[in-house]
Amino acid sequence: MRTPTAEERLEERVFRPLVHTSLGWYLWTAFLIAIIAFGLFGYTNQLRRGLAVTGMRDTVIWGLYISNFVFFSGVSMAGTFISAILRITGAEWRRPLTRMAELTTVAALLMTALMPVVDMGRPDRVLYLLRYGRLESPLVWDIAVISTYLTASLIYLYLFVIPDSAVVRERLRGKVSRLRQGLYTLLALGWKGLPEQRKRLERSAGVMMLLVIPIGVATHSVVSWIFGMTYRAGWNSTIFAPYFAVGALYSGTAMLITIMFLMRRVYHLEEYFTEKHFRYLGYMLVAFGLLYFYFTFAEYLTIGYKLQSEDKLLLQELLFGRYSFLVWLGFIGGQVVPLLLAVRRRTQTIPLLFVASLLVNIGMWVKRYVIVVPSLANPLMPYQWGFYTPTWVEMAVTAASFAGFALVFTLFSKLFPLISVWEMKEGWERAREVAVPSQAGLAARPARLDSDPGGPRHE
């Protein structure tokens, strides 16, 4: 009996979820939909009774929704950004994880775009920003960059789905419904792998790679400027843009590790998401984490050294007052412990890196909350502290946003391969050319490619 080739194994592995649906998938999807439905119930409650059902009041005007907004926008940074950087630098090990990274960006940006609408109270008022918004306002910049980044990320994701759609259409002919077959045909754009088609695709993808990097940086800079352009203690900072961008890369990398770990387990992608991928992402996590630590240190040192009266009040509450638990949880749980786990050779195992990534995710969400709420609660006059406690409505909507984020992956995994088959094959072809440059006409693949498709040849 013939041993299946690496390509065949890959196709078998990544196409399987597209045709076989387990009971677990249905249960998981139903669970996510139930959470989203509960969130929608909370949201309709908010629509009917107004923002008074939230914990937000005249002093603390932003709460969980804007914390989620900043968190998801941060998560969105790493996906497309990492994918583009790795593609540009020609890092071969990127190939199995680019699809997942790009999808992370799209899913996170969808939730990012949703949060301000929920926070506004009345969704129809989004139109006011378009009709009456002033170009001088960071809020208008925010709409511009987030919509631009979402569009860029969708195009970027789609470009690499084109060849895969053609493959899926061919391989799954007769195994999926006509509707899906039609969808693949439509998305494939008549892809046949012709040199001219590859050239066009690579040229378009090349432009998009160059574009998404500045767009990503711009998005996180603008998100930071929503805060940084104000005089509020804790927000009035010149380093907020790079601080946010680095924080976004840190949390985005962590989210990518988390998602890769879960998808690896659920869809048995161990052969493609190897320890090497996790270790490399772990190195990136350490690099971004150290940078983030440096920015945090610089930010608090300059504030703490000058210690203006409003900053003093805020720092006191952050470090030793009522927000101190969250601050130290975010710092120790979200920075110190994960970095220790990711930096040591002994703890660079896949499960421990997953734990580290989870801690970073939690820590960075807490950090976002700590950026948003205490600065608003900090009194402009020294006697009036604001108070904020999230209500069940905000918690339900928050839970729904995370469920929505997960649902995007769940549904995508039923429609498209979670690993870019086209890119993987391209990588193997290149490796073949490198391995046997002078043996034209021989059986193309080196033997070791079959045994270890995620092995050293991707490096």
Added chain:
Amino acid sequence: MNRLFRSIARLGALIAVLLIIAGPLHMARADSPPAPGTGHAPGHIKVEVTDLGFNGKTDGLVIEVEQGQMVELTFTWAHQSYPREEHIMVLQGYGLETDRLNSSNREATLKFIADKAGTFNFKCDVECDVHDYLQQGYLKVKRSGSAAADGSAKATFTPTTLALSPSAWVTGGEAVTLTAVLRDPGGVSVPKAELSFYLEAEFGGSKGKMWFAKARTDANGVAFLEYRPILEAPKQTITARFDGMGIYAESEQAIEVQVIGVPPSAYDMEPTGLTGPSLGVWLGGTPPQPALSAWSWAISNWGPLALATMVLAMWGVFGFILYQAFRISRVRPRR
């Protein structure tokens, strides 16, 4: 003998009953505040301003009147130990005040119709450590029905007329002095009357009268107000209103102002942004020139324009990329 004894006993009981009833009545009468118009015609109340307070009561004099009753509250300067003491008495809630009371002007009267029920404080309005807390009194206006308690008809307010001039004028934004004259039907001027001035305006989508100034009539019943139009509306309606006071009924008068041209700004704005040396380029601010050419507008708004251009350019590239992608379907194999 027995009948005589019974008659005497009945007479004694009757006297005892009368004494029981009359005693408290007498005591109650002695404790009550001076009734309105004691020693005067009904509604005439005399208050002596003494060293120890109104009518010598250090804890505050209380006067009761019926709602709708005409009241004349006369204050008489009657100090013994403080010959240089001066007062201006005010009745809060009714917006009334007397002329200055002193040793040479010993009497002043507040004449009004007590149309508002409730308790109102009357006191000296001149700041002084000693008499601030001594010269205190309370007017209790008891709520009544359509007629006064004694069955007499309620007092009626004296109508007034308010004349505002000039009745109409054309202005390019210069200030104009408005003159308001308040008189009763007999032509007698109404002094110390507070007049409010309103402008027909629109704010947040709702139209209405916007209050913008107050003026008080002098001894001749004349009030002056200097007005400079700042709204950019060609026709403006100004209304002067007297809300009624004392015995006088409310009245109002409106005039129309025609404004030609753009009125000058009511305040000077501090210019924002930065200017480049010798370029006159404004960064982040609005230049002060009233009329801008397209070029100067573009220079002064370079920031937002650059942003808009960048975003549009980006979306243009997206469109081009998608166009390139869709052209993939048109590629045919080469022979």
